[in-house]
Amino acid sequence: MLASLFGARECRALLRARNLMQMATKMYSHIKKSAASNKSFTMAEVKMEMLKRFGIEPGYTQHPKSRDYLLAYQPKLEELPARTMQDSFTSAIIPLSSNPVLQDMYINYTGSVRFGRLLEDMDFFAAWCCHKHLKLPNLPEGVPLPLSIVTILVDRIDFSDVQASGTQDIRLSGHVSWVGTSSMEVVVWLEQMVEEKYQKITRALFLMGARNATNTASAPVNPIQPANEEEKVILASGADRKKQRQILNAQSVFKLEPNAQEESLMYELYKRTTARNTLELNKRILPPNCRWMEDSFQMSTIPSFPEHRNNHNRVFGGFLMRSALEISWAAAFLYCKSRPKLEHISDISFEKPVSVDSFIRMTAYVVYTKMNCVQIMAVADVLDPETGSQVTTSAFNYTFSAPDAASVAEVIPRTYNETMWYIHGRRIFNANRALKS
Known part of the structure; x- marks a missing residue:
């Protein structure tokens, strides 16, 4: 499956990254046990401490206030x-069982937890793990941290079959798993009692990413020195994921033309939706149990x-x-006409900062369907109310599954631009399935 998307060499790199991550997952308990003495906070305390x-x-x-x-x-x-992974390991609690006010913020109408709220907390918690990793020995006492921490991207989030409740405590745990010169990869675990x-x-x-105090340039971070063989495996896994991200970025359909298999698929889509009568070649035909992509979005x-x-x-x-996930969930629900389950989150990128006085247009497109699954691409655009200009700042990719495959109509692109979105969604969907298997 992956070889048809990226080639044999790239496929081996992706599969090696998957295998290393599976090994690293088994070692999570080792780091957690070794760092058991680290203080656990509530998420409210984490935010105040930061x-x-x-x-x-x-x-x-x-x-x-100026930080110049x-x-x-x-x-x-x-x-x-140098720091070890145990140095940055920490945990925090969302005390839903004892806080009715929090329950109202985190619960949905079925009694389950709102995953969008959890994404907000996970992003904040990842920054907290970075704080635990950073150690500046020459910083005078009482001087604030002369760095800023920003989210560059979210690589991959998979969900278990646990039906998370909106009334039971949730624990976040995590640590820095790989570092570059100014970037830090953080693995975050979410568990519920x-x-x-x-x-x-x-x-x-x-x-x-670590930025300087004024968020105008990158800043260096502490390197990682593995404390044992287990941490060496986790570090190697992080390095392989960096290579994997470079492969996916270089092979993006928005940068390179589709491969031969995808071009064949595009031609099949054309044949299925074009009238056979040569006098009606400009007429598009929607096949049975299909929906046009242009009619399959929410904004x-x-x-x-x-x-x-x-x-x-x-x-x-x-x-x-959170905003992108919730509108994407709504788009999937309205498309399937049944309550969807979130399966994967992948390839979330933040290209440009968004001012706090901005208007944000969030659009969720159904870009690919397969069996009972719906692939959503959400795009965040910043609108300038005075000039009418529109700038894309972030992109998000979600995979949802419906209870019944019969409720998932096949989505069909109508334009070349939509066809590129279709190919992009297909690649992400197939890569997620291959990495999970």
């Missing part, structure tokens, strides 16, 4: 000591507010992820 480390007072101000003076404290790479035992809900991979325009901000008065990436 503000404290940044030297930021709670409360909104239209013009944040902190540029003088930015460390050089050679000054930063089920019959007095924590059960896995999901595992997520975040790629975070909303969202004003952002200070509650959605990060430390630089930019829109928090977790809020964008």
Whole structure:
């Protein structure tokens, strides 16, 4: 399956990354046990602690306090000591069982948890793991952290069969699993108490970037020195995922023309939707049990507010992820006419920052269908109300499954541009299935 998408060499790299991640998953309990002495916070405490480390007072101000003076404290790479994965391992609790106010925020109408809310928390928690990894020995006591942490992308999130409740405690755990010069990969685990035992809900991979105090340039981070053989395997897995991301980016259908198999598929789509009468070649025909892609989307325009901000008065990436997931879920529900289950999240990218006073247009397109599954591509555009300009800032890819395959009509592209979206969605869907198997 993967070989037809990327070629034999690239396929081997992807499968090796999958195998290494499976090995690393088994070693999670080792790191967790070794770092058991680390203090566990609630997510509310995590957020307050991060503000404290940044030297930021709670409360909104239209013009944040200048952090220019902190540029003088930015460390050089050679000054930063190596860290182990145990150093960054930490956990936090969302105390749903004892907090009815939180329950109202996290629960949906069926009593299950809102995954969009959890994505927000996971994004924030990934940044917290980065804080635990960072150690600046030359930073004077009392000086705030002269760095900023931003989300670059979310690599992959898979979901277990645990039906997460909106009224039971949820635990987030994680650690930095790989570092570059200024980037950090963080693995985050989400678990919920089920019959007095924590059960896995999901595992997520975040790629975070370190920026200087004014968020105008990259900043170096501590390297990782594996503490044992287990950490060496996890580190190798992170390095392979970096190569995998480079392969997928280089082979993107938005950069390179479709391969021979995909061109054949495009021609088959053309034949299925074109009249055979030569006098009606400009007429498109929708096959039975199919829907045009142009009729298969949902859109909303969202004003952002200070509650959605990060430390630089930019829109928090977790809020964008929640908004994109919820409109994508709605698009899948309305398309299938039945309640869908979220299977995968992959290839979430943040290309440009979003100002806190922006209007955000979120559009979720059904771009591919297979059996009982629906592949959604959501796009976030920032709108300028004065000029009418529109700039794409983020893209999100979700896979949902419907209870019954009969309820999932086949989506059909009508234009060449839609056909590229179709090919892109097909690639993501097939890659997710191959990596999971």
